[in-house]
Amino acid sequence: MSGARSIAAKDIGQQAARGERRGVGPSVARALLTATFVGARGVAMGGGELKVALVGCGKIADGHVEQLGKLGTLARLVGVCDAEPLMAEQLATRFKVARHYHDFDRMLEVERPDVVHVTTPPAAHRALTERAFESGCHVYVEKPVTPSHADTEALVLGARSRGLRLTVGYTYLFDPPARAMRELIASGVIGEPIHIDSVFGYDLGGAYGLAMTRDGDHWAARLPGGLIHNNADHLLNKIAEYIDGDEPRIYATGARRGGGERMPEELRVLICGDSVTANGIFSSAIRPVLHSCRVYGTKDTITVDLHARTVVLAVGQRIPSALGRLLGAFDQAAQYGREGVQNVIRFSRSEFSYFAGLEHLMRLFYESILKGTEPPIADRQILWVSRAIERMNEALMVERGRSPHEEGRRA
Amino acid sequence: MTGPLTGPLTAPQTTPQTAPLAAPPTALVTGANGLLGSALAARLALSWPGEVRCLVRSSSVLARLEPTLLAHPDKVRLVMGSLATVEACAPLAVGVDVVFHLAAALRGAPPDLVRDSVVATRNLLEAIALCAAPPRVVLASSLAVYGTSRLARGGVIDEGSPIEACPERRDAYCFAKVRQERLAWEYRRRKGVRLCVARPGVVYASGVSPLVGRVGLGVPGMFVVLGGRAAVPLTHVDNCAEALALLGARDGVEGRAFNVVDDELPETRELVQQFEREVGPLRHIALPYWATLGAAHLIARYAESSHGQLPAFLTPYRVAATYRGFRYDNARMKGLGWRPRVATKDGLREALASLRHR
Numbered sequence: 001m002s003g004a005r006s007i008a009a010k011d012i013g014q015q016a017a018r019g020e021r022r023g024v025g026p027s028v029a030r031a032l033l034t035a036t037f038v039g040a041r042g043v044a045m046g047g048g049e050l051k052v053a054l055v056g057c058g059k060i061a062d063g064h065v066e067q068l069g070k071l072g073t074l075a076r077l078v079g080v081c082d083a084e085p086l087m088a089e090q091l092a093t094r095f096k097v098a099r100h101y102h103d104f105d106r107m108l109e110v111e112r113p114d115v116v117h118v119t120t121p122p123a124a125h126r127a128l129t130e131r132a133f134e135s136g137c138h139v140y141v142e143k144p145v146t147p148s149h150a151d152t153e154a155l156v157l158g159a160r161s162r163g164l165r166l167t168v169g170y171t172y173l174f175d176p177p178a179r180a181m182r183e184l185i186a187s188g189v190i191g192e193p194i195h196i197d198s199v200f201g202y203d204l205g206g207a208y209g210l211a212m213t214r215d216g217d218h219w220a221a222r223l224p225g226g227l228i229h230n231n232a233d234h235l236l237n238k239i240a241e242y243i244d245g246d247e248p249r250i251y252a253t254g255a256r257r258g259g260g261e262r263m264p265e266e267l268r269v270l271i272c273g274d275s276v277t278a279n280g281i282f283s284s285a286i287r288p289v290l291h292s293c294r295v296y297g298t299k300d301t302i303t304v305d306l307h308a309r310t311v312v313l314a315v316g317q318r319i320p321s322a323l324g325r326l327l328g329a330f331d332q333a334a335q336y337g338r339e340g341v342q343n344v345i346r347f348s349r350s351e352f353s354y355f356a357g358l359e360h361l362m363r364l365f366y367e368s369i370l371k372g373t374e375p376p377i378a379d380r381q382i383l384w385v386s387r388a389i390e391r392m393n394e395a396l397m398v399e400r401g402r403s404p405h406e407e408g409r410r411a
Numbered sequence: 412m413t414g415p416l417t418g419p420l421t422a423p424q425t426t427p428q429t430a431p432l433a434a435p436p437t438a439l440v441t442g443a444n445g446l447l448g449s450a451l452a453a454r455l456a457l458s459w460p461g462e463v464r465c466l467v468r469s470s471s472v473l474a475r476l477e478p479t480l481l482a483h484p485d486k487v488r489l490v491m492g493s494l495a496t497v498e499a500c501a502p503l504a505v506g507v508d509v510v511f512h513l514a515a516a517l518r519g520a521p522p523d524l525v526r527d528s529v530v531a532t533r534n535l536l537e538a539i540a541l542c543a544a545p546p547r548v549v550l551a552s553s554l555a556v557y558g559t560s561r562l563a564r565g566g567v568i569d570e571g572s573p574i575e576a577c578p579e580r581r582d583a584y585c586f587a588k589v590r591q592e593r594l595a596w597e598y599r600r601r602k603g604v605r606l607c608v609a610r611p612g613v614v615y616a617s618g619v620s621p622l623v624g625r626v627g628l629g630v631p632g633m634f635v636v637l638g639g640r641a642a643v644p645l646t647h648v649d650n651c652a653e654a655l656a657l658l659g660a661r662d663g664v665e666g667r668a669f670n671v672v673d674d675e676l677p678e679t680r681e682l683v684q685q686f687e688r689e690v691g692p693l694r695h696i697a698l699p700y701w702a703t704l705g706a707a708h709l710i711a712r713y714a715e716s717s718h719g720q721l722p723a724f725l726t727p728y729r730v731a732a733t734y735r736g737f738r739y740d741n742a743r744m745k746g747l748g749w750r751p752r753v754a755t756k757d758g759l760r761e762a763l764a765s766l767r768h769r
Contacts, residue, residue: 059520070718086533090525090590094579207520214527216470217493350717 050075050366053113053137055104055128056120057082057091059208060142060169064117065095067359074366079111082120104128108135115369118142121219122230126151129166133158138369140362142169143233145386147223152386156379165375167365168382170237172291172306174364175357176346178238180311181293181304185242189313190297193242196278197296200235201289202227204265209284225393228254228267228282232389235269235280238293240384245274250388252395257285269392309352310339435461438659439507439546441494441535442514443467447551447614449475450652451511456483458656463487466494466503466514494531500538504546509659510539513551515591517584524587532591540602547605547665549658550595553588554612554644554670554739555581560732564700569740570610570668580728582624599666607664611651612644612672612739615758617765621645622686625733626679627695628725636683636697638734642676647758650751657749664747672739673751677759679734689763704730 052068052075054061061080068077081101082088092100101107108116108131116132118125118141126146129139139159145152145168159166172178185193203209212218212227223229249272254264267282283290291306301314312335317324346352353359364376438455442448443465455463456479463483465476469491473480479487493499494514504510512535516527532550539545557568558575575581578589598604615621622629625643627636646654654671658664677685680697687693698706707725714723741751 058522058526062520062522066719084526084530086525086530086590086594087522090522090529090586094521094586207523210519211523214468214470216468217495347720350720353718353720 049073050114050369051078051111052076052115052117053079053081053107053111054091054117054119055081055107056118056124056142057084057087057100058119058121059211061091061117061119062095063355063358064119064140064362065091065097067355067362069095070359071363071366074363074370075115078113079107081107104131108132108137113137115140115366122147122223123219126155129155130158133162133164136162136164138165138365140167140169140365144223144229144389145382147229149383149386149390153383156383160379165365165369166379166382167361167375167377168233169358169361170233170377170385171355171357171361172234173237173357174361174376175306175309176351177304177306177309177311178293178357179360181295181302182241184302184311184313185295185297189300190295190302191299193276193295193297195276195296196239196242197281197292197294198235198238198278199281199283199290199292200231201286201291202231202265202282202284203289204284206289225389225396227265227284228396229389229393231282232267232392233385234291235267235282236385236388237381239271239278239280240381240388242295243271243273243276243278243384245276248273248388250391250395252392253399254396264396267392267396271388309343309346310336312336312339436508437462437464437506438509438511439464439466439490439503440511440513441466441503442512442551444471444473444476445513446475446616446619447611447648447651447655448511448513449479450616450648451513451655452476452487453479454649454652454656455659456487459486459660461508464490464503464507466490466492468493494534497534497537500535501541504535504539504542507546509547509549510535511549511551511655511659513655515551516587519583521583521586524583525590528587529590529594533594536595536598536602536604540598540604545603545605547607547659548595549655550592550606550608551655552592552595552608552610552668553584554610554672555585556589556592556610558732559735559737560728562735562737564736565738567738567740568670570670570743575732577728580726581732582729605665607658607666608668609651609655609658610668610670611654612646612670614648614651615645615762616648617762619648619762620766621682621759621762622693626682632694634683634693634695636679636695637703637730638679638736639697639699639703640678640680641700641734641736642678642738643682644672644739645676645755645759646671646673647751647753647755647762650753650758653752654744654749657747661747667743669744669747670739670741671744672741673753673755673758674741675755676739677755682759685759686763689760690766700730700734700736703734 054064054077057080065077068075077097079099079101080088080091080097081104083102085102088100088102091097114137116137116139118128118139120128122144125141129141132139145155155166204213212220220227220230225232250269252267252269255266256264257266265284269280271278292304294301294303302311304311312332315328315331319327343352361376368375438459440448440452440463443452444467452463452465463486465487467473467489480489492503512532514531516524539548556574558573559568575585575589578586592608595606595608599606613623613625622634627634650673651671658669683693683695704727707727707730711723711726714721
């Protein structure tokens, strides 16, 4: 069973208590403690096919619909919706979805879905998610959950108070190497985590980057933290589980290559918990485009490359002198060789798609709904990431001589 | 290669020819900083009787359009704007006699192409339909809109050929262009938009490689030439710009579509040979049509069995529609007096020579 599942199975009371300890906020923690899952409207808790609807028919919606098609009898897509009818139509046509809508309420009324995937720009996430909750739907919302921590908190509490499940598109966290990393850490291989390095590279010339650079008024540019805000979840969600302490200190600095008034494209962030620290690097300039995580522990250090899909442990010198130093490279080569073979096996089983993490997360989320268990991403993790992003944005705004209030007005 | 295209154009139908004090017609070019848009702006700057407004995004780097703007400051006007909403389009259409609608995405994810090409076109046409004096619209569509998967090898594609019925089985560009054109015709039928459609082939120019998807696919370290003897429907950017300008000016073109493709089109393999002569060695492998079709069957089958682990970038349907080898008819465009003044062999020589120095 994956690390993701082990998180999902943890007791809600423990989660809430941990949430309070890690600075989620007392009120939220109390609410989490008192809330229980009461089961969703219309969902047979013993199993069955979930009716899924999707709102927001942009690029990422393609990924959701593709992965939904792989889930067999677990779920089926009953309708898609976009405020722009032509966008809803194109998604429905290309993926042969039975019905498409431009009125979200109408879709909820007609289709009566069990689950709604919210894949619109973040500014609309809160309103759409709350509307889905009102209709008794569980919600998978794309990252960032909302542009502000307060809105994210409201959604997390809203789900809990109604006994509904909310999950967020931390897809990379469910890619095979990230799951392997978490399993290894949970098994105690590296001992206690001491420090985490998280690197997230972004290609401005790629499919997602181009859409943003071509359009100066792109919705991502209007987020409080701009381009970085739209990707910070991927940078920080690998850290969230391991940082301890009530109030982690966050130091952030940003830069925009070539200068300019717009929000930065480069970020360096240092996060200090009580006994664990973390570095985050977001870069659109570093080549090759990297996506990696390294967790330093008291016994060993683990390095994960999410592009190459490798997980290797550091090599300590087990034999003294030059001979020991000689063996290190072979030890590393052997680990990478094993990873390569594993990847070939995964490829041959068709488990190597770009959206493998998305598929896995969706599967866990749906299973949690059907079985009445905890969702795959803990509320405290969602809230921790959301608050960290807000603090990071504040630090960047102060650095640029803007008050958060002023930046909020501008956004 | 002939000299610059500077022949005069007559005023469009919208301008009352007999009114002595009538203002000269105003043209709006959307996508004016693109390859074709900038060439059209340059053409109109020399020949259009009235003002030429060039619409670009505020984020555009005006590398292509700048020479025309600098050379014709009194006639060519830069308009920063967006087609993102009907409201944004409304002021753009006011006081305009002809809209040359070229703005479109050429590459990207399918939703982006639909947003940039289809939604933008709907916004513009909606704004135009609301105008008190709606301008003529010359839409730059594409030869890609034709449904050629069932057309026999050597078959002729003219303006009467059927439009692709299953664009979602082709590629994102075809999907967006078919929907865009269908939408435009709907606006003509329902709201009386004065529409004329140009369907250009592959537009090429100096500095732009003609080795596009219709010729083959680039894979790491190799170019795979597909389709063997299929003619490549090229049109030189200046020839295409002249055709569009003509459609903006001529009477009797509304409600009709026009293929814009040059004469003496090279076959795929000839184009690659010329590329090697003019530019230098190209590591490539040439697949004849039957082998391309066979490879497409394997790719599509694997994509399906692996649930899309590798995308079906080549399918039998796409191969049949693209690489089977057709002939392209440009007689209707020639009927308006248009001639491709840049001969294909000259245009290609110049375009490829410019690549040699890169």
